[in-house]
Amino acid sequence: MKRVSVLGLGYIGLPTAILAAQAGYNVSGFDTNQEKVKKINTGNPTIFEPEITERLWETLKDNNFKAYSDLQYADYFVIAVPTPFKENKAADLSYVFAAGEAIALRLRPGNLVILESTVSVGTTEKLTLQLEELSGLKVGIDFFVAHCPERVLPGRVFKELVANDRIVGGICQRSCELAQAFYAKFVKGFIHVCDDKTAEMVKLIENSSRDVMIAFANQVAGMCEQAGLDPHHVIELANKHPRVKILKPTCGVGGHCIAIDPWFLIETFPQETTLLKAARIINDTKPFQVLETIYTKAQELRNLGVEKPHILTLGLTYKPDVDDIRESPALKIAHELLQKSSLFELQVYDPNVPQAAISDFDFKSPQSLLKGIAWADMVVVLVKHKEFLHIKEEILCDKVVIDSCGLLYDLRTRHTQDFLEGAIKTSYNLVRSDP
Ligand code: SAJ
Numbered sequence: 001m002k003r004v005s006v007l008g009l010g011y012i013g014l015p016t017a018i019l020a021a022q023a024g025y026n027v028s029g030f031d032t033n034q035e036k037v038k039k040i041n042t043g044n045p046t047i048f049e050p051e052i053t054e055r056l057w058e059t060l061k062d063n064n065f066k067a068y069s070d071l072q073y074a075d076y077f078v079i080a081v082p083t084p085f086k087e088n089k090a091a092d093l094s095y096v097f098a099a100g101e102a103i104a105l106r107l108r109p110g111n112l113v114i115l116e117s118t119v120s121v122g123t124t125e126k127l128t129l130q131l132e133e134l135s136g137l138k139v140g141i142d143f144f145v146a147h148c149p150e151r152v153l154p155g156r157v158f159k160e161l162v163a164n165d166r167i168v169g170g171i172c173q174r175s176c177e178l179a180q181a182f183y184a185k186f187v188k189g190f191i192h193v194c195d196d197k198t199a200e201m202v203k204l205i206e207n208s209s210r211d212v213m214i215a216f217a218n219q220v221a222g223m224c225e226q227a228g229l230d231p232h233h234v235i236e237l238a239n240k241h242p243r244v245k246i247l248k249p250t251c252g253v254g255g256h257c258i259a260i261d262p263w264f265l266i267e268t269f270p271q272e273t274t275l276l277k278a279a280r281i282i283n284d285t286k287p288f289q290v291l292e293t294i295y296t297k298a299q300e301l302r303n304l305g306v307e308k309p310h311i312l313t314l315g316l317t318y319k320p321d322v323d324d325i326r327e328s329p330a331l332k333i334a335h336e337l338l339q340k341s342s343l344f345e346l347q348v349y350d351p352n353v354p355q356a357a358i359s360d361f362d363f364k365s366p367q368s369l370l371k372g373i374a375w376a377d378m379v380v381v382l383v384k385h386k387e388f389l390h391i392k393e394e395i396l397c398d399k400v401v402i403d404s405c406g407l408l409y410d411l412r413t414r415h416t417q418d419f420l421e422g423a424i425k426t427s428y429n430l431v432r433s434d435p
Contacts, residue, residue, distance in 0.1 A: 002025055004020050004021075004027045004074055005027075005028050005029075005071060005074035006020070007103070008081035012080045013080030014029065014047060014056075015161060016080060016116070017065055017078075018059050019055075019161050021059040021064035024185060028065070029065065030068055030071045030072065041067050047323075050156075051158045052157075071103070071105075073106050073108065074106070075112070076114065077103045077106075077111065077112070079114065081095035083260075089267065096123065097127070107131060109142045109143065112179060114145075115127060115146070115148070117150075118257065121265075122197065122200070123200065124146075124197070125171070131145065140171070144174055145170070146179035146196065146199075147196045148166055148169065148179055148199065149167060154324060155322045161187070163189055164187075166191045167203070169193075169195055169197070171195075176194075204264055211259070211279050211283060212276065214253055218250075220246065230409060232248070232409035235248070248406060250319075250383075251286060251330055251405060252283060254319065254329045255318045255319065256326050256327055262279065262280055286329065290380075294378070295340075301377055309378055310347070310377045311345065312347050313330070313333065313346070313348045314350070314407075315382040315383025315384070315388070316331045316334060316383070317330065318330070319383065320385050323354075325358070333382060335361060338363065347372055349369055349372045369388075373391070381402070384406065388407055391407075393408070393412065
């Protein structure tokens with residue numbers, strides 16, 4: 001049985017390790033966080049992702065997977081460590097090279113090293129040089145390297161790890177073949193082969209293109225608001241055109257990918273990335289625009305005699321239906337509001353985020369969504385979690401509602417559909433009961 005060692009047991013590394021184990025590899029996971037290693041080995045996945053707990057339990061029970069705080073020997077090393085940016089937005093690749101250092105000490109002839117983390121163009125080559133220097137082995141002869149960027153969407157990881165096409169960027173032809181064979185055991189999507197730099201560029205432009213498209217949606221929202229139009233309705237109608245697919249405006253772009261990866265390109269290609277930079281600025285400004293609207297509406301309430309308006313914000317995560325609050329614009333907005341406690345009372349509600357995850361903040365939360373809404377003068381929808389789609393619009397009618405992500409539009413559309421379906425059913429009954 002081939003051995004796989006996955007470096008970094010986070011949102012990508014752990015599901016990849018579990019899936020590889022379920023596909024028949026003997027997998028060891030490596031993470032520098034000993035607490036995490038302990039938890040994973042006792043069946044606590046430490047992250048929220050559909051199916052993860054059951055799958056982790058199964059692999060532990062079958063002895064196909066175990067986490068370690070020291071790197072194990074393997075046939076395949078898969079690097080899935082974070083690649084954040086520094087204060088000055090330059091890529092911080094230190095975790096990748098720390099992983100390279102650890103692998104070099106365990107590298108054996110025939111091994112394949114796969115870099116899954118998102119990196120600047122040219123990093124796979126630098127990693128290869130580091131491995132050669134530290135191990136004394138020769139790439140293409142003794143060992144092999146490929147960049148195979150992950151492309152899964154948090155919340156759908158186990159589906160997308162299997163179904164999505166993969167890009168395999170080998171440092172040489174043999175590296176491509178080996179990496180292709182490695183993924184073929186669990187990937188049903190097509191595995192496209194190219195060189196390492198092409199794979200790096202592909203990954204970075206995927207996320208940058210999404211950032212640019214979201215910036216466009218956010219600018220559409222700004223124009224519609226000025227014109228007194230509903231941006232969600234306008235976008236839905238524009239998308240009826242066969243070649244238009246505008247994304248959705250929200251309270252900003254968060255997470256650890258879309259808001260970061262364009263900077264890797266801006267750093268490397270400063271002259272060719274003016275559009276990317278503009279998109280970054282538009283999307284980073286969005287939470288402040290939402291805050292401005294909140295302040296204006298709170299002042300209007302004060303003018304009406306509501307001395308300290310009660311504000312309830314809905315959602316803290318970086319996007320709907322996940323528990324992840326990293327780089328979350330919603331959290332940023334709630335945190336800013338918390339600093340203004342002399343101006344209003346704040347409560348925050350997010351069904352997906354456990355209290356422990358936000359213990360650093362002094363947030364107050366209502367006992368339930370309905371109690372929170374009943375308490376509030378103003379409801380600010382920051383994230384459109386599934387749970388909020390069950391809100392009855394009537395209970396919001398005496399509140400100021402600031403809706404940054406189109407919840408109200410969805411509620412109305414659903415009500416209209418219910419109404420139409422009801423009307424169709426009624427007329428059907430009438431026809432049937434007509435003698
Ligand atoms: N967002 C909007 N409007 C939209 C869609 C998203 O404002 O119409 C916001 C979300 O609210 C969130 C941010 O963008 O704050 C990012 O969310 P996302 O769902 O677009 O993407 P991520 O960051 O969860 O995952 C992305 C995905 N990349 C692409 O869709 C091109 C995923 O496939 C990548 O694997 C992942 O980045 C990654 O790890 O790079």
